[in-house]
Amino acid sequence: MTTTTIVRNNTKSKSALFLLELVIAIAFLALSSVICIRFFVAAHTISRQASDLNMAVIQTQSVAEVFKASGGDRAKIEDTLNPSIGECGAYQVFFDADWQPLPSGDHSVYSVNFTVESEGSIDTAEISAWNNTPGADGNGREIYSLTAKIYSGQVVLR
Secondary structure (H helix, E strand, C coil), X not given: CHHHHHHHHHHHHXXXXXXXXXXXXXXXXXXXXXXXXXXXXXXXXXXXXXXXXXXXXXXXXXXXXXHHHHCCCHHHHHHHHCCEECHHHCEEEXXXXXXXXXXXXXXXXXEEEEEEEEECCEEEXXXXXXXXXXXXXXXXXXXXXXXEEEECCEEEEC
């Protein structure tokens, strides 16, 4: 009887050791998975921000080109861009999540805001692209901005 008891105890201790190793391996894989998921989320966020910046640059440059082509003529700008006109003569062009133009700002995710001011023979357009999704402070955030000036038919971008 003594021999049988020793064999059973040895088998139980081997299976307990195997289960302990299995639990440790699962815990290691779970921890590794969490770390990998955090990296993928961070990479996705950075990718989205880069995409937003790229599209914001393209859209603000497009508005600057319309400003240049119109010679600062507000009627030509309005005909070409079909913007919404806000307070103090500020213009807004609204976009959805894929940067497709929208007729109004009801469901917009992005917008390009710009003002045109004349001072002597210089017309200046202040152009900025915004993400309209409220952040932690409850407001959207500016993605990109530029200033375009026309003097004697030439445009200077800053």
